[in-house]
Amino acid sequence: MHSKSLALSSPELLAEYVLQSELQGFLEKRFAAPPDHAAILIRDGRVVDTYKGAHFSIGGVLRGLLRFATGAQNVRVLLADLKPFSIQSPVRAITKDAVEVAGVVTLELQVDPDEPQNVMGLISPVGHLTRTGILERFRPHLADRVFESVLRQIEARELRGHTGVQDLLQGSVMRELERIAGNIGLTVRAVSAEWALSEVEREEMRYAQIDRQQDALDRSLEWVKRGLERNADAAEVQLKTSLDLTKLQLDSDDEIERLVLAREVELLDARESAQRRQELEALGHEIEVLQTERAARIENELAEAGQQIDLNRYRRALTRVNLEIEAMRATHAAEMRKLGAFAELDIDERQRTLELDVNGRAQRQSLEHIAGLQEIENSTAAHEARLAEEARNGQSRREVDAVRAEADARVAQMQAGANMSAEQVLAVNAGLSKDVAAVLVERARAEGGGHEQALGLMREMVSQATEARVASEAQAREMFRMGIDGAVGVARHTGGGQGADADPGAQVSASATAECPTCSRVNPAKARFCVGCGHQLRT
Amino acid sequence: MQAQCCHRAALDRTAAFCDDCGQPLLRCPAFEECGGLLDSDGCCEECVAPELALDADGVRAARVGGALSLPLIVTNASRARRPLFVKGLWTREAGGDWRAVEVPWERLDAGTSAPIAVRAEALERAGVHQLEIALAVATRHQWREEVLAFTTGLALTVEGEEALTVQQNITYAADAPQTGATIYAPLRVQAAESPCAAPAAPKALPLTRASRLERALDLRGYDDGTVVPRTVRVVWRGFGDREAPPAGPIGGSEGLLTLGRSRARVGGGTNDARLLALAGPGDFSGIDEAASRGISRQHFGLCVENARLVLRVESDLGAWINGEQVPRGTSVLLRDGDRFSPIARTRGCLAVRASFESHHGVVETVTLTRF
Numbered sequence: 001m002h003s004k005s006l007a008l009s010s011p012e013l014l015a016e017y018v019l020q021s022e023l024q025g026f027l028e029k030r031f032a033a034p035p036d037h038a039a040i041l042i043r044d045g046r047v048v049d050t051y052k053g054a055h056f057s058i059g060g061v062l063r064g065l066l067r068f069a070t071g072a073q074n075v076r077v078l079l080a081d082l083k084p085f086s087i088q089s090p091v092r093a094i095t096k097d098a099v100e101v102a103g104v105v106t107l108e109l110q111v112d113p114d115e116p117q118n119v120m121g122l123i124s125p126v127g128h129l130t131r132t133g134i135l136e137r138f139r140p141h142l143a144d145r146v147f148e149s150v151l152r153q154i155e156a157r158e159l160r161g162h163t164g165v166q167d168l169l170q171g172s173v174m175r176e177l178e179r180i181a182g183n184i185g186l187t188v189r190a191v192s193a194e195w196a197l198s199e200v201e202r203e204e205m206r207y208a209q210i211d212r213q214q215d216a217l218d219r220s221l222e223w224v225k226r227g228l229e230r231n232a233d234a235a236e237v238q239l240k241t242s243l244d245l246t247k248l249q250l251d252s253d254d255e256i257e258r259l260v261l262a263r264e265v266e267l268l269d270a271r272e273s274a275q276r277r278q279e280l281e282a283l284g285h286e287i288e289v290l291q292t293e294r295a296a297r298i299e300n301e302l303a304e305a306g307q308q309i310d311l312n313r314y315r316r317a318l319t320r321v322n323l324e325i326e327a328m329r330a331t332h333a334a335e336m337r338k339l340g341a342f343a344e345l346d347i348d349e350r351q352r353t354l355e356l357d358v359n360g361r362a363q364r365q366s367l368e369h370i371a372g373l374q375e376i377e378n379s380t381a382a383h384e385a386r387l388a389e390e391a392r393n394g395q396s397r398r399e400v401d402a403v404r405a406e407a408d409a410r411v412a413q414m415q416a417g418a419n420m421s422a423e424q425v426l427a428v429n430a431g432l433s434k435d436v437a438a439v440l441v442e443r444a445r446a447e448g449g450g451h452e453q454a455l456g457l458m459r460e461m462v463s464q465a466t467e468a469r470v471a472s473e474a475q476a477r478e479m480f481r482m483g484i485d486g487a488v489g490v491a492r493h494t495g496g497g498q499g500a501d502a503d504p505g506a507q508v509s510a511s512a513t514a515e516c517p518t519c520s521r522v523n524p525a526k527a528r529f530c531v532g533c534g535h536q537l538r539t
Numbered sequence: 540m541q542a543q544c545c546h547r548a549a550l551d552r553t554a555a556f557c558d559d560c561g562q563p564l565l566r567c568p569a570f571e572e573c574g575g576l577l578d579s580d581g582c583c584e585e586c587v588a589p590e591l592a593l594d595a596d597g598v599r600a601a602r603v604g605g606a607l608s609l610p611l612i613v614t615n616a617s618r619a620r621r622p623l624f625v626k627g628l629w630t631r632e633a634g635g636d637w638r639a640v641e642v643p644w645e646r647l648d649a650g651t652s653a654p655i656a657v658r659a660e661a662l663e664r665a666g667v668h669q670l671e672i673a674l675a676v677a678t679r680h681q682w683r684e685e686v687l688a689f690t691t692g693l694a695l696t697v698e699g700e701e702a703l704t705v706q707q708n709i710t711y712a713a714d715a716p717q718t719g720a721t722i723y724a725p726l727r728v729q730a731a732e733s734p735c736a737a738p739a740a741p742k743a744l745p746l747t748r749a750s751r752l753e754r755a756l757d758l759r760g761y762d763d764g765t766v767v768p769r770t771v772r773v774v775w776r777g778f779g780d781r782e783a784p785p786a787g788p789i790g791g792s793e794g795l796l797t798l799g800r801s802r803a804r805v806g807g808g809t810n811d812a813r814l815l816a817l818a819g820p821g822d823f824s825g826i827d828e829a830a831s832r833g834i835s836r837q838h839f840g841l842c843v844e845n846a847r848l849v850l851r852v853e854s855d856l857g858a859w860i861n862g863e864q865v866p867r868g869t870s871v872l873l874r875d876g877d878r879f880s881p882i883a884r885t886r887g888c889l890a891v892r893a894s895f896e897s898h899h900g901v902v903e904t905v906t907l908t909r910f
Contacts, residue, residue: 276718287709291724294707406743425585425618426574430550431543455571459550466547519785519805529561531554533785536561 003032003055006039006079009128014111015080015119016128023075028060031077038116040078047117052082080119084110084189087135091147091193099156101198105147107173108190109134118185134186141180146172156200169193314373318366325358423458430462435473440465443480514538549576555790563788565769568842569680570792573619580748581759581769581846582687586621586678590614591691592741594654603697607659612741613674614652623647626675626686626758630657633669637756647676659695668695672744673752680793682870686845688753689746759846761874765895766846767902769794777909781806782813789843798891799838799854799881800831812907814838814881816889830889833882841873848873848893848905859883878910 008016018039023029033039035053042048049056058075087109092102111119122129122137150169151159159165170191177188197205333351423444427437444458470476512525514537521532529536544559549566556563567575567583575585594610615623624645629637640657647653659670670693677686712719753759760766773796775783782803789796791811800815802808814834818825835854842849851870852858858865860879865871873879873893880890889909896904 279718283711287711287722287724290709291707403740422572422574422619426546426550429543429546429574429576429585431547455574459574463547463550523558527558529556529558531548531551531556531558533787534556534561534563 003030005032005034006037006077007034008037008079008081012130012132013081014085014129014131014134015078015123017123018077018079020076023058023077025059028057030055030057033079036081036083038080038082038111038113040080040117040120042076042078044074050116052113078117078120078123080111080116080185082111082113082116084108085131087131089135089139089142091143093148093151095151095154095156095159095198097155097157097200099198099200101151101156101159101195103193103195105142105169105173105191105193107135107188110187110189112185112187116185118183121184122181122186138177138180141176142173146176156198157204159195159198160201166192310373310377314366314370317369318362321365322362325362329354329358423455426455426458427462427465430466432462432465433471436465436470436476439473439476439480545576546574549574552792555787563770564790565788566792566794567680568683568685568793568795569619569621569678572680573617573621575619577769579768579770580687580750581685581843582748583678583685585619586617587623587676587685587687588616588618589623589674589676589689589746590616591672591674591689591744591746593693593744594741603663603665605697607695609657609659609670609693611655611657611672611744612652613647613655615647615649617649620649621678622649624677624679624684626677627673627756628655628657628675629673629756630659631671632660633671637673665697668697669693670695673749673756674746675753675756675758682851682868683842683844686753686758688749688756688758690749690752691744691746693744753846761847761872764900765897765902766900767843767848767895767905768846769843771843771848771902772904774904774906775812775909776906778812782815784811789841794842796841797837797839797853798841799836800834801836810837814889814891814909816882830882834889835881838881839879844870848895848902850879854881856882 004022006018008014018031031039032055033051033053037052039051039054039056040047040049041051041056041058058077085108086106088104088106090102091105092100095101119129122134124133146169150165150172153168154162154165173191174188177186329351332354421441423441424434424437427440428434432440440458440461444454444461447454447457465476465479468479470479513522514525514527515522516530516532516535516537518535519530519533521530523530523532523537528538542557542560542562545557545562545564548554548557548559549564549570554564565577565581567573567577567586569575569583569586573583573585575583577583590613592612592614594612596610613625617623625642625647626645628640628642630640631637638660640655642655644653657670657672659668671690672693673688673690675686675688677684679685706725708721708723710719710721750759754764754766770788772786772788774786782805784803784805796811797809798812798814799810801810801813803810803813806813816827816830816834818827833856835856838852838854838858840851840853842851849870850860850873852865852867855867857867858879858881860871861877864883871879875895876892878890878892882889892908892910894906894908895902896906
């Protein structure tokens, strides 16, 4: 006959009752308990038998007849997992040196294979037992009684890797669970704990890291020192070697004498070097003096060259004048010869006299020319200097005037902007003068209630004042005095919000209006364009 | 800048054109506060009046290879007492790339100033260098923001090392052999130092509007350089009689077109254009009332912001733009060919498409076609 293998309905379960529906039947049913499970047969509340890895049967015709004869029987089967299982619980406690430590405790538990029926005491009302249910049940008993009391005896730095602590913890947990659950089918096989890093351990790790870094620095320093010493030793060895080689080369008195002479030559050379340096310094000083003198001489030469150029120009002018005089004289003599008015002697005498006279006059003229040109040159230079000064002064004055004008304009603009209200701006933009605008603003503020009302009233009054071509303050006051107040009253009514959207054409009499042929809007008769559509009403 | 007649005509909030010169009235979005009109580049001079100045003791000269830090002062000189928001500051040497300067603050109230330092990079050649400075500021009103960029220039003097060198070699010789030498002794004539004097008072730097830079920095206009001016002509097609305004620029006191279920202004309502779900496409005789109840009284707002056409969803029910749902309070950039509809159920019989007609990168006409 085929046996039905029993199994727990969920891997999270540790024990559970087999459903009654699987047990009931008129015919006999055979069940097989797995080798690592215990099937506990309970009949009428009494444990009849326990099957481990065995087959058993329930029901059947004979038992049915017997049950029919003796009355109803209640049969239940409890299936329990006998394999060891582990549960983990977080633990947090204070150590002997008042350091908070945390960790995870792993409990290795097992349903007692010898008396598995005792686990019935742990079954929940719904008919099963879970691993987490066991943990939740025992955690309150372990927290203070075991973990806190054990860890209170240990210092934090001794906790990690301490087998004795683990054994103490395991023994304490076993004792406590034996006390609590010893007779309900649970045995404790092992207890171990893993610890998180505590504050003390973190500090020790940090100090250890700092020590390691310091050691690394010391080692680097040591290496650097050793490198320096090695270099120093090598240099020393090289010097000594050089000396030794020199000594080895001096294998005769002549060579020693030559060496001495060479050193004397070096000494002399050093003296000569110092002397040469002094000479070079003296030469450098002389070069500076020469440089300064040369610069000054270049300037003088430039000035003299300028004067020489002027003199050459004057000489050329003088030569040109002399040539002209000579030509005039020759022309004059030829004409006199043609006329025959003078004898040859007279002519020669006059010619000599004329030459002397001409030469003297030419010299005087040249001197006068030179003096005049010098004077002109001087006056020109003075004039140019004066013009330059005046130009600078004029530029400065213009800049000052520009800055002042700009500042004045800015001040005036700021003052105008600051002093004008929105109503005044509105009136001035419409072409009215400031005085008229002031009167209208005064009137608008007197008549209007709030700011919006005053603005609305202001618009109407500006419109009327523009149409009436009011140009002065007196005209504006006269306009109000002459009874335009009636119209202003209407405007105030409009500005006050009542009927603000009314058609403005309605305020104008019919005789003074013109209807737009395009949009039918009523415009003032004097309007050249329709204000609604822009159609030209008249030319 | 618009004429005085336009300022007078703009006092009538319902006027869209000047009755004297016929020009469209371009009101500032914050017209209720400033009363200003926009210029041709979309700038309200009442709101946006930044000033830039070189602070006193700011030196503008450096040696070759040096760098220069210039202390600047940004002032908000708005006559309308409106705040400005500084969006960015850039500098560059002539021909170089723009470098952004980190500005640690943003808001600048009217009449107040704030300092900022600008650094000129290493100046490697002597002479006069031009440092260009670009400033981007924004003015805000409710959810709208207009960003504008301005530039200015500053001349920096970089001084060289020397002006003249006279080469001279001096050869000397002593009586002893091999004692002569030749000395190289150049004469250096150093130019007189003329450092640019630091100004005793802040020196104002004139700001010029930089429209091309605005497009390059993606502050205004579209990615492809196209801009939508404030004067763009809006044409309405497919709308029923008295449900849309005549073709023309965006008027109103805030420069904002509103679309929704309420009646249009031409029909005595409050919207610029009316959106209702029709019983069938193009069938204005019947209205799908159930679908129309899903349209808010004011569902959309349409305006020109930063030279772009922007659609704002004002309805709690959201909207569908190019087939994607957009929640309330979202501003979406409208491009050529974009479609938007108020609710999903009416996508088949109520959608609006925007078409641009542009010349030389300037959109002249926007056609809103209803389907």
